[in-house]
Amino acid sequence: MVSNYRGYRPPQGMVSWALHRLAGLGVLVFLLLHIVDIFAVGYGPEAFNELLFIYRHPVFRVGELILVAGLYYHALNGVRIILVDFWSQGWKYERQMFQAVIALFLLTFIPTALLMLRPLF
Amino acid sequence: MVQIRTDRGSDRASAATGAQRRPAVPRVGRERPNSGNFELYSWYFFRISGLLLILLAITHVVIMHVVNTVDEIDFDFVADRWSSPFWRSFDWLMLVLALLHGLNGARIAIDDYVRPRGWRIFAYSVLWSVAIIFLIIGSIAIVTFNPAAAVGR
Numbered sequence: 067m068v069s070n071y072r073g074y075r076p077p078q079g080m081v082s083w084a085l086h087r088l089a090g091l092g093v094l095v096f097l098l099l100h101i102v103d104i105f106a107v108g109y110g111p112e113a114f115n116e117l118l119f120i121y122r123h124p125v126f127r128v129g130e131l132i133l134v135a136g137l138y139y140h141a142l143n144g145v146r147i148i149l150v151d152f153w154s155q156g157w158k159y160e161r162q163m164f165q166a167v168i169a170l171f172l173l174t175f176i177p178t179a180l181l182m183l184r185p186l187f
Numbered sequence: 188m189v190q191i192r193t194d195r196g197s198d199r200a201s202a203a204t205g206a207q208r209r210p211a212v213p214r215v216g217r218e219r220p221n222s223g224n225f226e227l228y229s230w231y232f233f234r235i236s237g238l239l240l241i242l243l244a245i246t247h248v249v250i251m252h253v254v255n256t257v258d259e260i261d262f263d264f265v266a267d268r269w270s271s272p273f274w275r276s277f278d279w280l281m282l283v284l285a286l287l288h289g290l291n292g293a294r295i296a297i298d299d300y301v302r303p304r305g306w307r308i309f310a311y312s313v314l315w316s317v318a319i320i321f322l323i324i325g326s327i328a329i330v331t332f333n334p335a336a337a338v339g340r
Contacts (some may be wrong), residue, residue, distance in 0.1 A: 087292070087296060090289065090292045091289075091292065091293065091296060093289065094289035094290070094292065094293060097285055097286065097289055098317070098321060101282070101286070101321050101324060101325045101328070102324075104265075104325070104328045104329075105324045105325070105327070105328045107262065107265050107328060107332060107337070108327070108328055108331065108332055108337055109337065110262070110337045110338055111261070111262035111263070111337070111338060114261070114262045114265070115261050115262050118257070118260070118261060121257045121260075122257055122258060126257075127257075130252060130257065134248055134252060137244060137245070137248060138245075141237075141240075141241045141244070141245060144234075144237045144238075144241070145238075145241070147234075148234050148237070148238065151219065151234065152234075178249075178253055181253045182252055182253060182256070185256065185258070
């Protein structure tokens with residue numbers, strides 16, 4: 067990418083790390099919420115179905131997309147971390163693997179997001 | 188770039204220990220702990236559970252958010268899914284791995300950011316309480332679910 071911007075550019079490793087942590091903690095927050103909601107299923111259809119208004123709210127539908135984006139990025143970058151840790155040549159291709167993570171993220175997330183948004187079309 | 192090393196690393200270059208083991212190799216990721224059993228097991232668990240979760244969580248997301256949407260998911264949907272022992276086992280394995288993987292990440296974030304001793308004790312106490320409570324309520328939800336009994340409530 068060519069840009070005339072000459073200000074501060076965070077190193078690529080820091081960006082990947084910060085996004086990985088942010089995505090991971092974000093997914094964890096949703097997981098805790100999700101455990102609480104699924105606990106309500108034992109209290110019968112009325113209790114559970116009533117609670118589901120949270121997830122059908124437009125704000126959550128946006129949150130749902132962010133959740134899936136976070137999960138996809140965390141999964142792909144996690145593979146990169148494992149390759150750097152366990153593949154003896156991994157450290158040489160760290161930058162290229164991050165570029166691959168970004169490319170694969172876009173290739174997987176964009177179709178997923180379009181499918182998830184299909185009720186809008 | 189100025190680097191601030193804590194006792195546990197960040198996604199940047201190595202401290203002396205890593206350099207001794209593999210000279211001139213830049214390190215990324217959290218370095219494999221070279222002492223102590225718990226940290227070492229946690230490091231391996233993080234990676235192995237991560238690989239398994241790619242399979243479990245991505246499958247779950249595709250079924251629940253792409254093939255179906257949240258508009259279709261309700262009590263009957265869950266009851267139908269959990270009539271199969273396969274999906275109950277799948278969901279329980281995912282619950283345990285995701286919760287422990289996620290809380291292990293939170294544990295490392297606490298170690299990085301929460302420095303005062305009192306706050307560390309508080310944060311770790313909350314963390315372990317959440318781990319125990321959520322493992323229990325999540326397991327109860329999955330294992331004890333009985334649609335006939337739940338409808339009667």
